[in-house]
Amino acid sequence: MFTVTNEVGRQSEHGLDDIIHVKALSTDGLVGLSPIRQMRLALELNSAVRDASIALFRNSARPSGILKVPSGRNPQAMEMMKLAWQAKHGSERAGGIAVMTGDVDFTPIAMNADPTCASLHTTPVDTGKYLVNGGKLGNVFVYVKTGLEGKSFPAPTEKKVLDQQGCQYHPHVMGIQVGQPLSIKNSDATLHNIHAMPKSNQEFNQGQPIQNMEFDKTFDKAEVMVPVKCDVHPWMNAYMGVLEHPYYAVSGEDGTFSIDKLPPGTYTLEAWHEQLGTATQQVTVAANQTVDVTFDFQPKTGG
Numbered sequence: 001m002f003t004v005t006n007e008v009g010r011q012s013e014h015g016l017d018d019i020i021h022v023k024a025l026s027t028d029g030l031v032g033l034s035p036i037r038q039m040r041l042a043l044e045l046n047s048a049v050r051d052a053s054i055a056l057f058r059n060s061a062r063p064s065g066i067l068k069v070p071s072g073r074n075p076q077a078m079e080m081m082k083l084a085w086q087a088k089h090g091s092e093r094a095g096g097i098a099v100m101t102g103d104v105d106f107t108p109i110a111m112n113a114d115p116t117c118a119s120l121h122t123t124p125v126d127t128g129k130y131l132v133n134g135g136k137l138g139n140v141f142v143y144v145k146t147g148l149e150g151k152s153f154p155a156p157t158e159k160k161v162l163d164q165q166g167c168q169y170h171p172h173v174m175g176i177q178v179g180q181p182l183s184i185k186n187s188d189a190t191l192h193n194i195h196a197m198p199k200s201n202q203e204f205n206q207g208q209p210i211q212n213m214e215f216d217k218t219f220d221k222a223e224v225m226v227p228v229k230c231d232v233h234p235w236m237n238a239y240m241g242v243l244e245h246p247y248y249a250v251s252g253e254d255g256t257f258s259i260d261k262l263p264p265g266t267y268t269l270e271a272w273h274e275q276l277g278t279a280t281q282q283v284t285v286a287a288n289q290t291v292d293v294t295f296d297f298q299p300k301t302g303g
Contacts, residue, residue, distance in 0.1 A: 114233060116190035117167035131172075136255025137297055139173045140273050141225065141241045143248035144259070145280065147267030153245045155179030159216070162228070162238060164192045164208070169228065169238035173274075175248040176240055178222055185214040191232055198226040201242065205231075225272060239274055264289075271295040 002019045005011050131138030155177050163170045165187040176182055186192050186208035193207040200221045208215075219226070219242040230236035241248060249257035259269075266284045276297040283291050 114167065114190055116188060117233060120166045120188075131253060133253050133255065136251075136253075137273065137276075138251050138253045138255060140251040140255075140257070140271050140295070140297075141173050141175060141239070141248065142251065142257050142259065142269060142271045142295070143175065143224065143241055143243055144245065144262070145268045145270040147265055148245050148247070151245070153177070156246070157181070159183045161185065162194075162240075163187055164194075164230070164236070167192075167233055167236060169230075169236055171238070171250065173239050173250050174241070175250065176219065176242055177246060178220065178242060178244050179218055182217045182219070182240075183214060184208075184217060186211060192230050192236070193232055194228060195231050196226055196228045196240075198223050198242075201226065224270075225274075241272070269293060271297075273297060 002014045002016075003011055004014060004019075157180075159181045160174065160176045161183045162174065163185050167188060167190070184194050184206075189211040191207065191209045193205065195205040196217075197203055198219070200223045201219045204217065206215065219240075221242070222244045223242045225239040225241050228238040228240065247259050247262050249259050251257040262285055264285055264287045266282065268280055268282050270278055270280045272278050279295045279297060281293055281295065283293055285291055
């Protein structure tokens with residue numbers, strides 16, 4: 001039996017056949033939360049997660065171990081140890097040296113032994129640095145370096161996506177235009193942080209501790225290349241070529257690439273590889289002409 005109170009305070013009783021009971025989220029299991037309160041709590045949680053992630057990973061901070069102290073330490077001793085640690089280290093002073101006195105044990109954390117990542121791969125993870133198939137080299141960024149001066153190209157509104165999936169960046173190498181939105185997402189059920197380290201653009205270092213978290217970024221200046229890494233998983237890295245124009249490509253696993261709709265003219269093409277460096281060629285393209293270009297990268301010697 002349900003007792004219903006209307007807007008003027010009058011009560012009436014109704015049986016199960018008269019009532020549709022839609023149970024809302026609740027903190028006590030009895031009284032449901034209003035949709036407005038649910039939204040407020042969700043926003044507060046999202047803000048707290050964001051602030052904690054920013055504080056944790058500011059200046060490339062990386063948790064590396066656990067400090068263990070005897071259970072018999074008094075509150076004063078614990079507070080002194082806390083202050084000593086924060087003064088030399090802390091999330092905003094990553095890389096400092098803290099000297100801990102007394103009976104303190106340090107147990108290192110193996111950051112490359114993430115159980116979630118390990119469960120996703122039964123074989124060793126391929127870093128993508130050398131993607132070679134029959135002598136053909138993949139993950140090479142090819143772009144028009146010169147020849148487009150004086151021309152302007154509006155930034156596309158279509159988002160490019162950099163995904164963290166299987167504890168790897170996808171794609172490993174990509175291109176994007178200045179001002180074009182970049183969506184960075186975490187498809188894994190584990191913590192990642194996205195640490196972009198440009199020289200001309202604004203550096204950012206942002207954590208994504210929850211699966212399916214996503215945020216957008218844009219670049220203001222052309223830059224080839226912008227390296228990206230995950231400070232939690234040291235094998236994770238990616239590279240982005242930021243250009244003022246759309247004439248670029250990334251070679252596939254078969255080593256081929258295509259730069260479409262390039263206006264007639266003479267251009268310098270540059271091919272970039274993260275380990276083998278760069279190579280350039282000059283090409284002249286006529287109207288409705290297809291030009292074949294081959295870049296030959298030689299292996300580095302001496303390791």
